[in-house]
Amino acid sequence: MGDQILIRDQVDRRRSDLKRWLDRIVPVVLSVGVFFGVTVLAALVVDVVLEGSHRLSLNLITNYPSANPAEAGMRSAILGTIATVGLSAVICIPLSIASAIYLIEYAAGKRWAEVLRYNIANLAGVPSVVFGVVGLGFLVYGLGVGRSVLAGAFTLAILTLPYVTVTCVEAIKTVPEDLKFGAYALGATRFQVVRSIILPRALPMMLTGGILGISRAIGEAAPILVISGLLFIREDPTSLFDRFTVMPLQLFNWISRPQPAFRELSAAGIIVLLLILLALNSLVIYMRYRLYRRLEAT
Amino acid sequence: MSAEDLLEKIKVIIREEESVEGADVEKDAAIATEGLSVSYNGRLAVEGVNLKFRSNTITAIIGPSGCGKSTVLRSLNRMNDLVPGARVTGKVLFRGVDIYSKDVDPVFIRSRIGMVFQRPNPFPMSVFDNVAFGLRVNGFKLTKDEMKKRVQEALIKAALWDEVKDRLDAHAYSLSGGQQQRLCIARALAVEPEVLLLDEPTVSLDPISTSKIERLLVAIKHDYTIIIVTHNMQQAARVSDYTAVMMTDENLVGRVTEFGPTKEIFTSPKDQRTEAYISGRVS
Numbered sequence: 001m002g003d004q005i006l007i008r009d010q011v012d013r014r015r016s017d018l019k020r021w022l023d024r025i026v027p028v029v030l031s032v033g034v035f036f037g038v039t040v041l042a043a044l045v046v047d048v049v050l051e052g053s054h055r056l057s058l059n060l061i062t063n064y065p066s067a068n069p070a071e072a073g074m075r076s077a078i079l080g081t082i083a084t085v086g087l088s089a090v091i092c093i094p095l096s097i098a099s100a101i102y103l104i105e106y107a108a109g110k111r112w113a114e115v116l117r118y119n120i121a122n123l124a125g126v127p128s129v130v131f132g133v134v135g136l137g138f139l140v141y142g143l144g145v146g147r148s149v150l151a152g153a154f155t156l157a158i159l160t161l162p163y164v165t166v167t168c169v170e171a172i173k174t175v176p177e178d179l180k181f182g183a184y185a186l187g188a189t190r191f192q193v194v195r196s197i198i199l200p201r202a203l204p205m206m207l208t209g210g211i212l213g214i215s216r217a218i219g220e221a222a223p224i225l226v227i228s229g230l231l232f233i234r235e236d237p238t239s240l241f242d243r244f245t246v247m248p249l250q251l252f253n254w255i256s257r258p259q260p261a262f263r264e265l266s267a268a269g270i271i272v273l274l275l276i277l278l279a280l281n282s283l284v285i286y287m288r289y290r291l292y293r294r295l296e297a298t
Numbered sequence: 299m300s301a302e303d304l305l306e307k308i309k310v311i312i313r314e315e316e317s318v319e320g321a322d323v324e325k326d327a328a329i330a331t332e333g334l335s336v337s338y339n340g341r342l343a344v345e346g347v348n349l350k351f352r353s354n355t356i357t358a359i360i361g362p363s364g365c366g367k368s369t370v371l372r373s374l375n376r377m378n379d380l381v382p383g384a385r386v387t388g389k390v391l392f393r394g395v396d397i398y399s400k401d402v403d404p405v406f407i408r409s410r411i412g413m414v415f416q417r418p419n420p421f422p423m424s425v426f427d428n429v430a431f432g433l434r435v436n437g438f439k440l441t442k443d444e445m446k447k448r449v450q451e452a453l454i455k456a457a458l459w460d461e462v463k464d465r466l467d468a469h470a471y472s473l474s475g476g477q478q479q480r481l482c483i484a485r486a487l488a489v490e491p492e493v494l495l496l497d498e499p500t501v502s503l504d505p506i507s508t509s510k511i512e513r514l515l516v517a518i519k520h521d522y523t524i525i526i527v528t529h530n531m532q533q534a535a536r537v538s539d540y541t542a543v544m545m546t547d548e549n550l551v552g553r554v555t556e557f558g559p560t561k562e563i564f565t566s567p568k569d570q571r572t573e574a575y576i577s578g579r580v581s
Contacts, residue, residue, distance in 0.1 A: 109382030178419035182482070184380060186432035186489055187409025196435070197421065 052267025100168030132223030167209025366552025476507025
């Protein structure tokens with residue numbers, strides 16, 4: 001009897017030793033991951049700032065690209081990015097929200113809807129250059145849209161569509177079933193449930209997904225390189241059918257030049273790009289905060 | 299408390315209740331089921347349910363967990379339509395019309411047959427907007443004053459008005475659990491349904507809130523037909539006029555084993571298993 005207790009005691013202690021050790025080691029392992037990411041990012045930012053900060057000037061934003069680094073700017077690229085990415089967001093976000101609502105609320109429980117949903121998730125992993133080739137074949141040549149802002153925007157839209165749709169689906173799933181059933185039980189139609197119960201609650205998360213999708217589109221170079229092919233433009237895009245370039249392509253152009261001055265310019269351009277991304281992400285956080293506060297207000 | 303004591307207590311409660319002699323259930327049924335069976339993904343959950351719910355009375359459906367009480371309740375206002383894989387066969391007659399026939403709109407049915415759920419589920423909006431929600435989605439064309447009046451009436455019926463009249467604009471989540479559940483009752487009543495279904499409405503509430511809800515149900519039963527699912531037998535005895543007992547068979551298929559005036563069910567159950575269940579020997 002006494003022996004048994006002793007043995008059990010030892011086993012217990014050994015197990016709790018292991019548990020305690022695990023408990024201490026796990027956060028260390030996890031934090032390595034965080035530090036790795038943060039360190040790489042910090043190194044990148046520091047390097048870029050060191051190299052490019054003295055090239056930051058108004059010229060960079062207002063001037064067209066030039067062979068003279070002192071005068072070169074990325075005006076056409078910034079405008080091209082705003083036009084294509086802005087238009088792509090206008091196309092992509094409503095489409096994603098609509099697809100997600102359809103998949104979850106209207107086609108719920110149907111086998112083909114499940115298949116469709118997993119395939120959309122798979123699409124999110126397709127290399128972006130493939131979307132560029134699709135855009136080139138289907139939009140530029142097939143529909144004869146040309147290497148235009150419109151073709152670029154649509155390509156970016158279908159590129160971000162899977163990712164944004166997946167987040168919208170997840171957003172809808174966070175709406176408690178209780179609330180939906182409560183509304184249905186009062187004689188609400190499916191559309192009324194979507195409009196007054198699901199959307200208000202899922203919208204903050206949907207917008208987060210949307211803007212993260214936009215952030216990704218801003219950084220995309222490969223598909224635009226296929227669609228536009230231009231790295232050097234000295235004109236503003238003024239219509240949907242104008243040719244265009246985007247910031248990542250402009251940066252690529254500068255980086256590939258031999259003169260160190262252009263390398264510095266590209267570093268400065270990266271700073272501008274990062275600032276725009278930062279501003280967009282701050283906007284997301286602010287919007288989410290506002291929407292949630294309205295929802296949880298007492 | 300022993301099982302015998304419990305049964306004795308229930309019998310006392312019954313005797314104190316008004317008797318419902320001479321009930322012609324056949325004639326006054328507001329809603330009735332004929333050969334109702336429900337399966338989920340091909341697995342039979344409930345079979346052969348024939349129940350007649352008399353107008354302006356409270357009928358309790360009792361039985362052990364998993365016997366299909368809630369399934370039957372959800373079939374009565376086509377909420378099972380929303381459960382993927384659910385299949386309903388047989389008839390549910392509401393005012394003599396089978397609500398599962400093709401030309402019946404489930405949305406309309408749900409506006410005539412209200413429902414209150416196990417856990418309070420107020421919408422994330424103000425108290426007023428919660429009660430007005432049903433009126434708005436059903437397209438009632440009301441002026442602001444009429445709307446206020448309807449909301450007030452519903453809150454009074456749900457015995458909540460005195461507690462919230464000064465804070466109709468407060469968020470529903472700022473109410474207590476019991477208040478939230480009464481808000482859900484008010485929300486259902488505002489649409490002026492003919493039948494009110496309650497699925498274990500007090501299971502998450504404290505005794506005081508429970509008693510408030512039981513009293514309000516008895517108070518409003520003359521205007522509605524109330525069907526309440528509960529696994530609290532004392533509650534069934536306290537509030538209901540009729541009781542249906544459900545049990546599962548060896549294949550876990552739920553059936554109604556006994557149905558009749560509550561008094562008879564609790565004092566002289568005909569079915570052996572019913573007797574065992576209500577005397578607490580089976581749970």
